[in-house]
Amino acid sequence: MPELPEVETVRRELEPALAGARLTRVVARRPDLRFPLPHRFAERLTGARIERLERRGKFILAPLDTGETLTIHLGMTGRFDVRLARDPSCPPPDRPPAERKHAHILFETQAGALITFVDARRFGFMDLVDTAALAAHPRFAGMGPEPLGPAFDAAFLKRAFAGRRQGPKTLLLDQRIVAGLGNIYVCEALHRAGVSPVRGAARISLARVDGLAAAVRAVLAEAMAAGGSTLRDYARPDGGEGYFQHAFLVYGRAGKPCPSTGCHGTIRRIVQSGRSTFFCPVCQK
DNA sequence: ATTACGTCCTGTCGGC
DNA sequence: TGCCGACAGGACGTAA
Numbered sequence: 001m002p003e004l005p006e007v008e009t010v011r012r013e014l015e016p017a018l019a020g021a022r023l024t025r026v027v028a029r030r031p032d033l034r035f036p037l038p039h040r041f042a043e044r045l046t047g048a049r050i051e052r053l054e055r056r057g058k059f060i061l062a063p064l065d066t067g068e069t070l071t072i073h074l075g076m077t078g079r080f081d082v083r084l085a086r087d088p089s090c091p092p093p094d095r096p097p098a099e100r101k102h103a104h105i106l107f108e109t110q111a112g113a114l115i116t117f118v119d120a121r122r123f124g125f126m127d128l129v130d131t132a133a134l135a136a137h138p139r140f141a142g143m144g145p146e147p148l149g150p151a152f153d154a155a156f157l158k159r160a161f162a163g164r165r166q167g168p169k170t171l172l173l174d175q176r177i178v179a180g181l182g183n184i185y186v187c188e189a190l191h192r193a194g195v196s197p198v199r200g201a202a203r204i205s206l207a208r209v210d211g212l213a214a215a216v217r218a219v220l221a222e223a224m225a226a227g228g229s230t231l232r233d234y235a236r237p238d239g240g241e242g243y244f245q246h247a248f249l250v251y252g253r254a255g256k257p258c259p260s261t262g263c264h265g266t267i268r269r270i271v272q273s274g275r276s277t278f279f280c281p282v283c284q285k
Numbered sequence: 286a287t288t289a290c291g292t293c294c295t296g297t298c299g300g301c
Numbered sequence: 302t303g304c305c306g307a308c309a310g311g312a313c314g315t316a317a
Binding site: 034075076077093118119121122123163164166170245273274 | 287289293295296
């Protein structure tokens with residue numbers, strides 16, 4: 001379940017193999033992921049040099065020397081398998097059948113690295129967009145600020161919440177308000193800030209919104225330092241696991257006692273906009 | 286403008 | 302033991 005910390009971890013681990021690398025071979029083993037791949041996808045990538053790897057929200061961006069940018073979204077189960085250049089006399093290790101079955105896109109670099117995009121549920125997607133027009137692209141034009149950037153603070157969030165009747169849970173998941181949060185970190189941030197996920201967002205005091213913005217930044221920074229969270233779906237390109245899941249205070253903990261000091265509440269699971277919300281009804285007001 | 290809800294996709298897990 | 306539904310949760314389309 002890649003959210004910002006997981007996507008950033010993946011970006012960093014792809015860098016050694018892909019930043020500055022020239023693609024010598026690209027294979028799309030099917031014409032679509034979540035959406036159809038763009039026209040002549042593999043051909044437009046083959047021979048291109050990836051100038052660097054960036055991240056915007058939950059997207060990985062790879063600007064190319066062709067004037068286009070490869071945009072990648074991992075969806076739910078998308079991940080990369082990275083094999084750096086190796087001794088050609090040593091055959092590659094066999095992969096488990098499930099891996100092979102859902103290996104949809106292959107990238108080979110001039111230096112001999114083999115990068116495989118694997119996505120069982122195919123909620124991920126890739127696109128090629130004109131780099132000069134990237135900011136104006138519908139997918140990015142309306143995207144909210146980076147939660148760890150300077151534009152995301154209490155004043156900004158207060159404005160975004162103004163006049164809104166939906167709960168902060170729903171609004172923080174909206175990538176047009178802030179880019180990169182997903183279900184897990186929104187639940188965790190709301191609990192840390194002591195803010196109820198169901199309270200009408202316009203009715204949250206500035207002081208609480210301030211605490212919420214701080215909690216969002218803190219939980220993301222901590223998760224990133226831990227290499228993200230590994231649940232059933234997410235795996236790092238290096239095969240390692242993130243370990244922030246051990247720091248969850250509410251996510252997936254329905255029925256367990258609230259971990260807040262002095263609070264005797266019990267974590268509840270409810271459904272908001274079709275998604276699970278985990279929270280403590282006692283200390284989240 | 287805002288809100289609500291359905292859709293996509295497949296593997297896993299719990300209950301019967 | 303096997304079947305079946307619930308669930309996981311990203312973005313997006315549609316309709317009110």
